[in-house]
Amino acid sequence: MASEKLILVDFDHTLYRRDSLVEFTRYAVGTRRWFWGIVRLMPILIGNRIRLRDGASTKAAWLRYFFGGWPADTFQATGKSFALHQIDRHLDPTLYPYLKTLHNGTIVIVTASAAEWIGAWTEREGFQLLATRLKYAEGKLNGELEGANCNGPEKVQRVKMSYDLNQYATIEVYGKGRGDRELLGLAKAVQQHQ
Incomplete structure (x- = not known):
């Protein structure tokens, strides 16, 4: 018989009040390079915003521009540092404390972000993670x-x-995002939280 509780939580703009890829990039490359990168990527970003370009290809273009060729160990170490030292600054002040009160259930972060920059945080918090996976070739x-x-x-x-x-x-x-509509449909025996 079913008895346990499953809590599915989006990360960006839900549990984390910002876009973690944007914040991680700024942390990793510095504000100046981040700013000029956004300027260079603006046509792609606008195309995504007005839905002429999908999120996956936009994310790949962003990752290629800022991180293409980074050694895997450097990228992962930078992501771990961001996760452990920056994420706590921008957590939702209502949702995060609620999740920490739950002791009988499974909490899963389901996100378009990658484990490289949030995984160390979810592990520390005792949350499970389903995230976008990134490709590496020849250690980069x-x-x-x-x-x-x-x-x-x-x-x-x-x-x-x-x-x-x-x-x-x-x-x-x-x-809270448009990428969460289908996920919200999984809610059972409780109200959906948007």
């Missing part, structure tokens, strides 16, 4: 995604591949 980040971007319908697919939803009497879902 190549700026491509490994599989689909964990956003929209892909979030639901990843959850269903990783968890038997019938084992949970309650499924709480927290998501």
Whole structure:
């Protein structure tokens, strides 16, 4: 019989009040390079904003521009440092404390962000993580995604591949973005939280 609680939480703009890729990039490359990179990527970013370009190709272009060719160990160490020293500064002041009060359930961060820059934080907090995977070649980040971007319908697919939803009497879902609509549909026995 189903008795446990599953809590599915989006990261960017839900649990974390900003876009973690943008913040991680600024942390990793410095404000000056970050700013000029945004200027150079502006046509791509505008194309994404007005939906002429999808999120996965926009993210790949961003990663290639800022991080293409970075050694894997350097990229991962920088991401770990960001996760452990920067994420706490911008957590939702209501949702995060609520999650920390839960002792009977499984909390899963389901995000289009990558484990490289949030994984150390989720591990420290005792949360599980379903995230976008990045590609490496010859020990370097190549700026491509490994599989689909964990956003929209892909979030639901990843959850269903990783968890038997019938084992949970309650499924709480927290998501505020347009990429969370499908995930919100998994909520069971509680109200959806937007």
